[in-house]
Amino acid sequence: FRTGHGYDVHAFEPGDHVILCGVKIPHTAKLKGHSDADAGMHALTDALFGAIGLGDIGDHFPPSDPQWKGAASQVFLKKAVNEVVARGGSITHCDITLICEKPKIGPHRDAMRMALARIMGLAPDRISVKATTTERLGFTGREEGLAAMATATVRLPERL
Amino acid sequence: FRTGHGYDVHAFEPGDHVILCGVKIPHTAKLKGHSDADAGMHALTDALFGAIGLGDIGDHFPPSDPQWKGAASQVFLKKAVNEVVARGGSITHCDITLICEKPKIGPHRDAMRMALARIMGLAPDRISVKATTTERLGFTGREEGLAAMATATVRLPERL
Amino acid sequence: FRTGHGYDVHAFEPGDHVILCGVKIPHTAKLKGHSDADAGMHALTDALFGAIGLGDIGDHFPPSDPQWKGAASQVFLKKAVNEVVARGGSITHCDITLICEKPKIGPHRDAMRMALARIMGLAPDRISVKATTTERLGFTGREEGLAAMATATVRLPERL
Numbered sequence: 487f488r489t490g491h492g493y494d495v496h497a498f499e500p501g502d503h504v505i506l507c508g509v510k511i512p513h514t515a516k517l518k519g520h521s522d523a524d525a526g527m528h529a530l531t532d533a534l535f536g537a538i539g540l541g542d543i544g545d546h547f548p549p550s551d552p553q554w555k556g557a558a559s560q561v562f563l564k565k566a567v568n569e570v571v572a573r574g575g576s577i578t579h580c581d582i583t584l585i586c587e588k589p590k591i592g593p594h595r596d597a598m599r600m601a602l603a604r605i606m607g608l609a610p611d612r613i614s615v616k617a618t619t620t621e622r623l624g625f626t627g628r629e630e631g632l633a634a635m636a637t638a639t640v641r642l643p644e645r646l
Numbered sequence: 647f648r649t650g651h652g653y654d655v656h657a658f659e660p661g662d663h664v665i666l667c668g669v670k671i672p673h674t675a676k677l678k679g680h681s682d683a684d685a686g687m688h689a690l691t692d693a694l695f696g697a698i699g700l701g702d703i704g705d706h707f708p709p710s711d712p713q714w715k716g717a718a719s720q721v722f723l724k725k726a727v728n729e730v731v732a733r734g735g736s737i738t739h740c741d742i743t744l745i746c747e748k749p750k751i752g753p754h755r756d757a758m759r760m761a762l763a764r765i766m767g768l769a770p771d772r773i774s775v776k777a778t779t780t781e782r783l784g785f786t787g788r789e790e791g792l793a794a795m796a797t798a799t800v801r802l803p804e805r806l
Numbered sequence: 807f808r809t810g811h812g813y814d815v816h817a818f819e820p821g822d823h824v825i826l827c828g829v830k831i832p833h834t835a836k837l838k839g840h841s842d843a844d845a846g847m848h849a850l851t852d853a854l855f856g857a858i859g860l861g862d863i864g865d866h867f868p869p870s871d872p873q874w875k876g877a878a879s880q881v882f883l884k885k886a887v888n889e890v891v892a893r894g895g896s897i898t899h900c901d902i903t904l905i906c907e908k909p910k911i912g913p914h915r916d917a918m919r920m921a922l923a924r925i926m927g928l929a930p931d932r933i934s935v936k937a938t939t940t941e942r943l944g945f946t947g948r949e950e951g952l953a954a955m956a957t958a959t960v961r962l963p964e965r966l
Protein backbone atom coordinates (compact mmCIF):
# COMPACT_ATOMS: atom_id res chain seq x y z
CA PHE A 487 0.00 0.00 0.00
CA ARG A 488 1.07 3.53 -0.74
CA THR A 489 -0.55 6.84 0.04
CA GLY A 490 -0.02 9.81 -2.26
CA HIS A 491 -1.32 13.32 -1.75
CA GLY A 492 -2.08 16.31 -3.91
CA TYR A 493 -2.67 20.01 -3.45
CA ASP A 494 -3.94 22.48 -6.02
CA VAL A 495 -5.08 26.10 -6.12
CA HIS A 496 -6.89 28.13 -8.74
CA ALA A 497 -7.78 31.82 -8.60
CA PHE A 498 -11.29 33.13 -9.15
CA GLU A 499 -12.00 35.48 -12.05
CA PRO A 500 -15.23 36.94 -13.44
CA GLY A 501 -17.60 34.23 -14.62
CA ASP A 502 -20.78 32.38 -13.77
CA HIS A 503 -19.79 28.82 -12.86
CA VAL A 504 -17.01 26.61 -11.59
CA ILE A 505 -16.20 23.00 -12.47
CA LEU A 506 -15.20 20.92 -9.46
CA CYS A 507 -14.69 17.16 -9.39
CA GLY A 508 -16.29 17.02 -12.83
CA VAL A 509 -19.47 18.85 -11.79
CA LYS A 510 -20.53 22.25 -13.12
CA ILE A 511 -21.75 24.49 -10.30
CA PRO A 512 -23.34 27.91 -10.87
CA HIS A 513 -21.34 30.58 -9.03
CA THR A 514 -20.67 34.32 -9.10
CA ALA A 515 -17.15 33.71 -10.43
CA LYS A 516 -15.19 31.13 -12.37
CA LEU A 517 -11.84 29.48 -11.74
CA LYS A 518 -8.96 30.68 -13.87
CA GLY A 519 -6.70 28.18 -15.55
CA HIS A 520 -5.36 26.86 -18.79
CA SER A 521 -7.59 23.77 -18.56
CA ASP A 522 -11.08 23.77 -17.02
CA ALA A 523 -9.37 24.66 -13.70
CA ASP A 524 -10.97 21.77 -11.79
CA ALA A 525 -8.78 22.05 -8.69
CA GLY A 526 -10.40 19.01 -7.06
CA MET A 527 -9.63 16.75 -9.98
CA HIS A 528 -6.12 18.17 -10.29
CA ALA A 529 -5.33 17.49 -6.63
CA LEU A 530 -6.64 13.94 -7.01
CA THR A 531 -4.62 13.42 -10.20
CA ASP A 532 -1.50 14.56 -8.37
CA ALA A 533 -2.28 12.24 -5.45
CA LEU A 534 -2.36 9.30 -7.86
CA PHE A 535 0.83 10.35 -9.64
CA GLY A 536 2.36 10.83 -6.18
CA ALA A 537 1.38 7.34 -5.04
CA ILE A 538 3.22 5.77 -7.95
CA GLY A 539 6.09 8.26 -8.11
CA LEU A 540 5.35 9.45 -11.60
CA GLY A 541 6.00 13.18 -11.27
CA ASP A 542 3.10 15.60 -11.19
CA ILE A 543 0.28 16.89 -13.35
CA GLY A 544 2.46 19.77 -14.54
CA ASP A 545 5.00 17.33 -16.05
CA HIS A 546 2.43 15.28 -17.86
CA PHE A 547 0.29 18.19 -18.99
CA PRO A 548 2.39 21.39 -19.04
CA PRO A 549 0.19 24.51 -18.76
CA SER A 550 2.46 26.03 -21.41
CA ASP A 551 1.35 23.40 -23.94
CA PRO A 552 -1.52 24.79 -26.09
CA GLN A 553 -2.75 21.19 -26.49
CA TRP A 554 -4.26 21.36 -22.97
CA LYS A 555 -5.92 24.77 -23.32
CA GLY A 556 -9.49 24.46 -22.04
CA ALA A 557 -8.99 20.71 -21.63
CA ALA A 558 -11.48 18.71 -19.58
CA SER A 559 -9.51 17.61 -16.53
CA GLN A 560 -10.85 14.10 -16.79
CA VAL A 561 -8.19 13.55 -19.45
CA PHE A 562 -5.57 14.18 -16.74
CA LEU A 563 -7.31 12.00 -14.17
CA LYS A 564 -7.82 9.12 -16.61
CA LYS A 565 -4.14 9.21 -17.50
CA ALA A 566 -3.17 8.89 -13.83
CA VAL A 567 -5.63 6.03 -13.28
CA ASN A 568 -4.29 4.25 -16.36
CA GLU A 569 -0.75 4.58 -15.09
CA VAL A 570 -1.72 2.91 -11.80
CA VAL A 571 -3.45 0.09 -13.66
CA ALA A 572 -0.51 -0.30 -16.08
CA ARG A 573 1.68 -1.06 -13.06
CA GLY A 574 -0.65 -3.81 -11.89
CA GLY A 575 -1.97 -1.51 -9.18
CA SER A 576 -5.44 -0.74 -7.94
CA ILE A 577 -6.93 2.31 -6.27
CA THR A 578 -8.27 1.45 -2.85
CA HIS A 579 -9.58 4.85 -1.87
CA CYS A 580 -9.57 8.54 -2.73
CA ASP A 581 -10.34 11.44 -0.42
CA ILE A 582 -10.71 15.03 -1.60
CA THR A 583 -11.23 18.23 0.38
CA LEU A 584 -12.37 21.40 -1.36
CA ILE A 585 -11.40 24.52 0.59
CA CYS A 586 -13.50 27.60 -0.14
CA GLU A 587 -16.08 29.91 1.40
CA LYS A 588 -18.32 29.51 -1.66
CA PRO A 589 -19.86 27.88 -3.59
CA LYS A 590 -21.49 25.40 -1.21
CA ILE A 591 -20.11 21.96 -2.01
CA GLY A 592 -22.43 19.75 0.05
CA PRO A 593 -25.39 19.76 -2.37
CA HIS A 594 -23.05 18.61 -5.17
CA ARG A 595 -21.08 15.99 -3.26
CA ASP A 596 -22.95 12.96 -4.52
CA ALA A 597 -22.84 14.13 -8.12
CA MET A 598 -19.07 14.65 -7.72
CA ARG A 599 -18.57 11.16 -6.35
CA MET A 600 -20.57 9.69 -9.20
CA ALA A 601 -18.68 11.74 -11.79
CA LEU A 602 -15.28 10.71 -10.39
CA ALA A 603 -16.40 7.07 -10.05
CA ARG A 604 -17.43 6.99 -13.69
CA ILE A 605 -14.19 8.59 -14.92
CA MET A 606 -12.02 6.38 -12.71
CA GLY A 607 -13.93 3.12 -13.17
CA LEU A 608 -14.20 2.86 -9.40
CA ALA A 609 -17.07 2.22 -6.98
CA PRO A 610 -18.41 5.51 -5.53
CA ASP A 611 -17.86 4.19 -2.00
CA ARG A 612 -14.13 4.34 -2.69
CA ILE A 613 -14.36 8.09 -3.35
CA SER A 614 -14.82 10.71 -0.65
CA VAL A 615 -15.50 14.39 -1.29
CA LYS A 616 -15.44 16.82 1.62
CA ALA A 617 -15.47 20.59 1.99
CA THR A 618 -14.36 23.15 4.52
CA THR A 619 -13.85 26.88 4.76
CA THR A 620 -10.97 28.83 6.25
CA GLU A 621 -13.33 31.00 8.30
CA ARG A 622 -12.74 34.03 6.07
CA LEU A 623 -8.96 33.86 6.62
CA GLY A 624 -6.25 33.74 3.95
CA PHE A 625 -6.73 33.74 0.18
CA THR A 626 -9.53 31.18 0.29
CA GLY A 627 -11.22 33.18 3.05
CA ARG A 628 -10.99 36.35 0.96
CA GLU A 629 -12.48 34.39 -1.96
CA GLU A 630 -9.47 35.14 -4.14
CA GLY A 631 -9.18 31.47 -4.98
CA LEU A 632 -10.07 27.90 -4.11
CA ALA A 633 -7.73 25.19 -2.82
CA ALA A 634 -8.09 21.42 -2.96
CA MET A 635 -6.31 18.65 -1.09
CA ALA A 636 -6.44 14.96 -1.91
CA THR A 637 -5.08 11.66 -0.70
CA ALA A 638 -5.09 8.45 -2.71
CA THR A 639 -4.47 4.98 -1.31
CA VAL A 640 -3.07 2.67 -3.96
CA ARG A 641 -2.19 -0.99 -3.83
CA LEU A 642 0.84 -1.85 -5.91
CA PRO A 643 2.25 -5.34 -6.42
CA GLU A 644 5.43 -5.56 -4.38
CA ARG A 645 8.65 -6.48 -6.09
CA LEU A 646 10.13 -9.77 -5.00
CA PHE B 647 -6.41 0.00 4.06
CA ARG B 648 -7.61 3.50 3.36
CA THR B 649 -6.14 6.85 4.22
CA GLY B 650 -8.39 9.85 4.78
CA HIS B 651 -7.31 13.39 5.50
CA GLY B 652 -8.81 16.45 7.09
CA TYR B 653 -8.11 20.17 7.22
CA ASP B 654 -9.71 22.74 9.49
CA VAL B 655 -9.23 26.39 10.38
CA HIS B 656 -10.58 28.55 13.17
CA ALA B 657 -10.02 32.26 13.70
CA PHE B 658 -8.74 33.72 16.96
CA GLU B 659 -10.90 36.15 18.93
CA PRO B 660 -10.49 37.75 22.34
CA GLY B 661 -10.33 35.16 25.10
CA ASP B 662 -8.00 33.44 27.53
CA HIS B 663 -7.71 29.82 26.38
CA VAL B 664 -8.00 27.48 23.41
CA ILE B 665 -9.15 23.87 23.29
CA LEU B 666 -7.04 21.69 21.04
CA CYS B 667 -7.23 17.91 20.72
CA GLY B 668 -9.39 17.92 23.82
CA VAL B 669 -6.94 19.83 25.99
CA LYS B 670 -7.55 23.31 27.43
CA ILE B 671 -4.51 25.53 26.96
CA PRO B 672 -4.19 29.00 28.47
CA HIS B 673 -3.62 31.56 25.71
CA THR B 674 -4.01 35.26 25.00
CA ALA B 675 -6.92 34.55 22.64
CA LYS B 676 -9.59 31.93 22.04
CA LEU B 677 -10.70 30.14 18.89
CA LYS B 678 -14.01 31.27 17.41
CA GLY B 679 -16.57 28.72 16.40
CA HIS B 680 -20.05 27.42 16.93
CA SER B 681 -18.74 24.41 18.86
CA ASP B 682 -15.65 24.53 21.11
CA ALA B 683 -13.64 25.28 17.93
CA ASP B 684 -11.18 22.42 18.49
CA ALA B 685 -9.60 22.54 15.03
CA GLY B 686 -7.36 19.53 15.75
CA MET B 687 -10.28 17.31 16.66
CA HIS B 688 -12.31 18.60 13.71
CA ALA B 689 -9.53 17.81 11.22
CA LEU B 690 -9.20 14.32 12.70
CA THR B 691 -12.97 13.79 12.57
CA ASP B 692 -12.94 14.77 8.90
CA ALA B 693 -10.03 12.42 8.21
CA LEU B 694 -12.08 9.54 9.62
CA PHE B 695 -15.21 10.51 7.70
CA GLY B 696 -12.98 10.85 4.62
CA ALA B 697 -11.49 7.39 5.05
CA ILE B 698 -14.93 5.80 5.00
CA GLY B 699 -16.51 8.18 2.46
CA LEU B 700 -19.14 9.48 4.80
CA GLY B 701 -19.20 13.16 3.91
CA ASP B 702 -17.68 15.69 6.28
CA ILE B 703 -18.15 17.13 9.74
CA GLY B 704 -20.28 19.94 8.33
CA ASP B 705 -22.85 17.45 6.99
CA HIS B 706 -23.12 15.54 10.20
CA PHE B 707 -23.02 18.54 12.50
CA PRO B 708 -24.13 21.66 10.59
CA PRO B 709 -22.81 24.86 12.23
CA SER B 710 -26.23 26.34 11.50
CA ASP B 711 -27.86 23.81 13.83
CA PRO B 712 -28.30 25.34 17.34
CA GLN B 713 -28.01 21.82 18.77
CA TRP B 714 -24.21 21.95 18.30
CA LYS B 715 -23.70 25.44 19.75
CA GLY B 716 -20.81 25.25 22.21
CA ALA B 717 -20.69 21.47 21.74
CA ALA B 718 -17.67 19.53 22.96
CA SER B 719 -16.01 18.29 19.78
CA GLN B 720 -15.56 14.85 21.23
CA VAL B 721 -19.19 14.26 20.27
CA PHE B 722 -18.16 14.72 16.63
CA LEU B 723 -15.07 12.55 16.93
CA LYS B 724 -16.92 9.76 18.73
CA LYS B 725 -19.53 9.72 15.99
CA ALA B 726 -16.83 9.29 13.32
CA VAL B 727 -15.12 6.51 15.30
CA ASN B 728 -18.45 4.74 15.77
CA GLU B 729 -19.14 4.91 12.03
CA VAL B 730 -15.79 3.22 11.33
CA VAL B 731 -16.54 0.49 13.86
CA ALA B 732 -20.10 0.05 12.53
CA ARG B 733 -18.58 -0.87 9.16
CA GLY B 734 -16.40 -3.55 10.74
CA GLY B 735 -13.39 -1.26 10.43
CA SER B 736 -10.59 -0.37 12.78
CA ILE B 737 -8.39 2.70 13.10
CA THR B 738 -4.76 1.83 12.58
CA HIS B 739 -3.25 5.26 13.07
CA CYS B 740 -4.02 8.96 13.33
CA ASP B 741 -1.64 11.83 12.72
CA ILE B 742 -2.48 15.47 13.48
CA THR B 743 -0.50 18.63 12.79
CA LEU B 744 -1.44 21.89 14.52
CA ILE B 745 -0.24 24.92 12.56
CA CYS B 746 0.18 28.10 14.61
CA GLU B 747 2.78 30.48 15.98
CA LYS B 748 1.26 30.24 19.46
CA PRO B 749 0.36 28.70 21.81
CA LYS B 750 3.24 26.23 22.15
CA ILE B 751 1.85 22.76 21.50
CA GLY B 752 4.81 20.59 22.56
CA PRO B 753 4.20 20.77 26.35
CA HIS B 754 0.61 19.59 25.78
CA ARG B 755 1.27 16.87 23.23
CA ASP B 756 1.12 13.92 25.61
CA ALA B 757 -2.07 15.18 27.26
CA MET B 758 -3.59 15.54 23.79
CA ARG B 759 -2.66 12.00 22.80
CA MET B 760 -4.12 10.67 26.04
CA ALA B 761 -7.31 12.69 25.60
CA LEU B 762 -7.80 11.50 22.02
CA ALA B 763 -6.94 7.91 22.96
CA ARG B 764 -9.57 7.95 25.69
CA ILE B 765 -12.25 9.44 23.43
CA MET B 766 -11.44 7.10 20.55
CA GLY B 767 -10.85 3.94 22.57
CA LEU B 768 -7.45 3.61 20.93
CA ALA B 769 -3.93 3.02 22.22
CA PRO B 770 -2.01 6.32 22.52
CA ASP B 771 0.78 4.91 20.34
CA ARG B 772 -1.67 4.95 17.45
CA ILE B 773 -2.15 8.70 17.81
CA SER B 774 0.41 11.29 16.74
CA VAL B 775 0.19 15.00 17.49
CA LYS B 776 2.67 17.36 15.87
CA ALA B 777 3.01 21.12 15.56
CA THR B 778 4.63 23.58 13.22
CA THR B 779 4.60 27.29 12.50
CA THR B 780 4.44 29.09 9.18
CA GLU B 781 7.40 31.31 10.10
CA ARG B 782 5.15 34.37 10.55
CA LEU B 783 3.73 34.03 7.02
CA GLY B 784 0.07 33.87 6.03
CA PHE B 785 -2.95 33.95 8.32
CA THR B 786 -1.45 31.52 10.80
CA GLY B 787 1.78 33.51 10.80
CA ARG B 788 -0.14 36.72 11.50
CA GLU B 789 -1.92 34.88 14.35
CA GLU B 790 -5.32 35.55 12.80
CA GLY B 791 -6.18 31.88 13.11
CA LEU B 792 -4.99 28.34 13.62
CA ALA B 793 -5.04 25.53 11.06
CA ALA B 794 -4.96 21.77 11.60
CA MET B 795 -4.25 18.90 9.24
CA ALA B 796 -4.88 15.23 9.94
CA THR B 797 -4.52 11.85 8.29
CA ALA B 798 -6.24 8.69 9.45
CA THR B 799 -5.34 5.17 8.37
CA VAL B 800 -8.32 2.87 8.58
CA ARG B 801 -8.65 -0.84 7.92
CA LEU B 802 -11.97 -1.76 6.36
CA PRO B 803 -13.10 -5.29 5.55
CA GLU B 804 -12.93 -5.67 1.78
CA ARG B 805 -16.04 -6.66 -0.10
CA LEU B 806 -15.82 -10.02 -1.82
CA PHE C 807 0.30 0.16 7.57
CA ARG C 808 0.28 3.71 8.81
CA THR C 809 0.27 6.99 6.96
CA GLY C 810 1.88 10.06 8.49
CA HIS C 811 1.96 13.55 7.05
CA GLY C 812 4.09 16.64 7.42
CA TYR C 813 3.86 20.31 6.60
CA ASP C 814 6.62 22.89 6.72
CA VAL C 815 7.15 26.51 5.71
CA HIS C 816 10.23 28.67 5.40
CA ALA C 817 10.41 32.33 4.47
CA PHE C 818 12.58 33.68 1.68
CA GLU C 819 15.35 36.15 2.47
CA PRO C 820 18.11 37.68 0.33
CA GLY C 821 20.43 35.03 -1.08
CA ASP C 822 21.36 33.15 -4.21
CA HIS C 823 20.22 29.54 -3.73
CA VAL C 824 17.82 27.29 -1.91
CA ILE C 825 18.30 23.72 -0.70
CA LEU C 826 15.28 21.51 -1.29
CA CYS C 827 15.11 17.75 -0.82
CA GLY C 828 18.87 17.77 -0.47
CA VAL C 829 19.52 19.54 -3.78
CA LYS C 830 21.07 23.01 -4.11
CA ILE C 831 19.14 25.13 -6.61
CA PRO C 832 20.29 28.55 -7.80
CA HIS C 833 17.60 31.14 -7.03
CA THR C 834 17.19 34.88 -6.51
CA ALA C 835 16.59 34.32 -2.77
CA LYS C 836 17.41 31.82 -0.04
CA LEU C 837 15.24 30.15 2.57
CA LYS C 838 15.61 31.43 6.11
CA GLY C 839 16.03 29.01 8.95
CA HIS C 840 18.22 27.82 11.74
CA SER C 841 19.27 24.74 9.77
CA ASP C 842 19.65 24.67 5.98
CA ALA C 843 15.89 25.42 5.80
CA ASP C 844 15.16 22.45 3.52
CA ALA C 845 11.35 22.57 3.87
CA GLY C 846 10.86 19.47 1.72
CA MET C 847 13.11 17.35 3.87
CA HIS C 848 11.58 18.78 7.06
CA ALA C 849 8.03 17.93 5.92
CA LEU C 850 9.14 14.40 5.06
CA THR C 851 10.92 14.02 8.40
CA ASP C 852 7.73 15.08 10.17
CA ALA C 853 5.68 12.63 8.08
CA LEU C 854 7.92 9.80 9.28
CA PHE C 855 7.82 10.93 12.91
CA GLY C 856 4.05 11.25 12.51
CA ALA C 857 3.68 7.72 11.15
CA ILE C 858 5.36 6.27 14.23
CA GLY C 859 3.96 8.76 16.74
CA LEU C 860 7.30 10.12 17.81
CA GLY C 861 6.54 13.82 18.13
CA ASP C 862 7.83 16.24 15.53
CA ILE C 863 11.06 17.62 14.14
CA GLY C 864 10.90 20.54 16.57
CA ASP C 865 11.03 18.18 19.56
CA HIS C 866 13.94 16.21 18.28
CA PHE C 867 15.90 19.17 16.92
CA PRO C 868 14.78 22.37 18.70
CA PRO C 869 15.52 25.47 16.59
CA SER C 870 16.62 27.09 19.84
CA ASP C 871 19.46 24.57 20.20
CA PRO C 872 22.71 26.05 18.77
CA GLN C 873 23.80 22.48 17.95
CA TRP C 874 21.51 22.50 14.91
CA LYS C 875 22.50 25.92 13.58
CA GLY C 876 23.19 25.57 9.86
CA ALA C 877 22.73 21.80 10.15
CA ALA C 878 22.26 19.72 7.02
CA SER C 879 18.68 18.49 7.23
CA GLN C 880 19.71 14.99 6.28
CA VAL C 881 20.70 14.56 9.92
CA PHE C 882 17.02 15.07 10.83
CA LEU C 883 15.74 12.77 8.08
CA LYS C 884 18.22 10.01 8.92
CA LYS C 885 17.16 10.13 12.55
CA ALA C 886 13.51 9.65 11.56
CA VAL C 887 14.37 6.77 9.21
CA ASN C 888 16.43 5.13 11.94
CA GLU C 889 13.54 5.40 14.40
CA VAL C 890 11.26 3.60 11.92
CA VAL C 891 13.84 0.86 11.43
CA ALA C 892 14.48 0.58 15.18
CA ARG C 893 10.78 -0.32 15.60
CA GLY C 894 11.08 -3.11 13.03
CA GLY C 895 9.28 -0.93 10.49
CA SER C 896 9.93 -0.21 6.84
CA ILE C 897 9.10 2.76 4.67
CA THR C 898 6.84 1.75 1.81
CA HIS C 899 6.51 5.11 0.13
CA CYS C 900 7.11 8.84 0.49
CA ASP C 901 5.39 11.63 -1.38
CA ILE C 902 6.47 15.28 -1.19
CA THR C 903 4.88 18.38 -2.71
CA LEU C 904 6.84 21.62 -2.90
CA ILE C 905 4.55 24.65 -3.09
CA CYS C 906 6.11 27.77 -4.62
CA GLU C 907 5.99 30.02 -7.65
CA LYS C 908 9.75 29.76 -8.05
CA PRO C 909 12.24 28.21 -8.40
CA LYS C 910 11.10 25.62 -10.95
CA ILE C 911 11.24 22.22 -9.28
CA GLY C 912 10.70 19.92 -12.27
CA PRO C 913 14.26 20.04 -13.63
CA HIS C 914 15.57 19.01 -10.19
CA ARG C 915 13.04 16.31 -9.37
CA ASP C 916 15.18 13.34 -10.30
CA ALA C 917 18.19 14.68 -8.43
CA MET C 918 15.95 15.18 -5.38
CA ARG C 919 14.63 11.62 -5.54
CA MET C 920 18.17 10.28 -5.84
CA ALA C 921 19.38 12.44 -2.94
CA LEU C 922 16.52 11.34 -0.68
CA ALA C 923 16.92 7.70 -1.75
CA ARG C 924 20.59 7.79 -0.83
CA ILE C 925 19.96 9.42 2.56
CA MET C 926 17.06 7.12 3.39
CA GLY C 927 18.53 3.88 2.02
CA LEU C 928 15.42 3.47 -0.09
CA ALA C 929 14.78 2.71 -3.76
CA PRO C 930 14.07 5.94 -5.71
CA ASP C 931 10.80 4.47 -6.97
CA ARG C 932 9.53 4.64 -3.41
CA ILE C 933 10.06 8.41 -3.34
CA SER C 934 7.86 10.92 -5.14
CA VAL C 935 8.60 14.63 -5.49
CA LYS C 936 5.96 16.91 -6.94
CA ALA C 937 5.52 20.67 -7.23
CA THR C 938 2.69 23.11 -7.59
CA THR C 939 2.08 26.83 -7.35
CA THR C 940 -0.72 28.71 -5.62
CA GLU C 941 -1.38 30.80 -8.75
CA ARG C 942 0.12 33.92 -7.16
CA LEU C 943 -2.24 33.72 -4.15
CA GLY C 944 -1.28 33.71 -0.49
CA PHE C 945 2.21 33.87 0.99
CA THR C 946 3.62 31.32 -1.44
CA GLY C 947 2.00 33.20 -4.33
CA ARG C 948 3.57 36.46 -3.16
CA GLU C 949 6.91 34.62 -2.96
CA GLU C 950 7.27 35.47 0.72
CA GLY C 951 7.98 31.83 1.47
CA LEU C 952 7.82 28.23 0.34
CA ALA C 953 5.64 25.47 1.78
CA ALA C 954 6.07 21.70 1.62
CA MET C 955 3.67 18.86 2.30
CA ALA C 956 4.59 15.21 2.66
CA THR C 957 2.99 11.85 3.31
CA ALA C 958 4.86 8.73 4.37
CA THR C 959 3.47 5.21 4.27
CA VAL C 960 5.15 3.02 6.85
CA ARG C 961 4.75 -0.66 7.62
CA LEU C 962 5.07 -1.43 11.31
CA PRO C 963 4.95 -4.89 12.86
CA GLU C 964 1.60 -5.19 14.61
CA ARG C 965 1.54 -6.05 18.27
CA LEU C 966 -0.02 -9.38 19.09
Ligand SMILES: [Mg+2]
Nearest residue numbers: 494495525528
Ligand atom coordinates in the same frame (compact mmCIF):
# COMPACT_ATOMS: atom_id res chain seq x y z
MG1 LIG D 1 -4.65 22.99 -11.31
Ligand SMILES: [Mg+2]
Nearest residue numbers: 654655685688
Ligand atom coordinates in the same frame (compact mmCIF):
# COMPACT_ATOMS: atom_id res chain seq x y z
MG1 LIG E 1 -13.94 23.39 12.72
Ligand SMILES: [Mg+2]
Nearest residue numbers: 814815845848
Ligand atom coordinates in the same frame (compact mmCIF):
# COMPACT_ATOMS: atom_id res chain seq x y z
MG1 LIG F 1 11.52 23.64 8.73
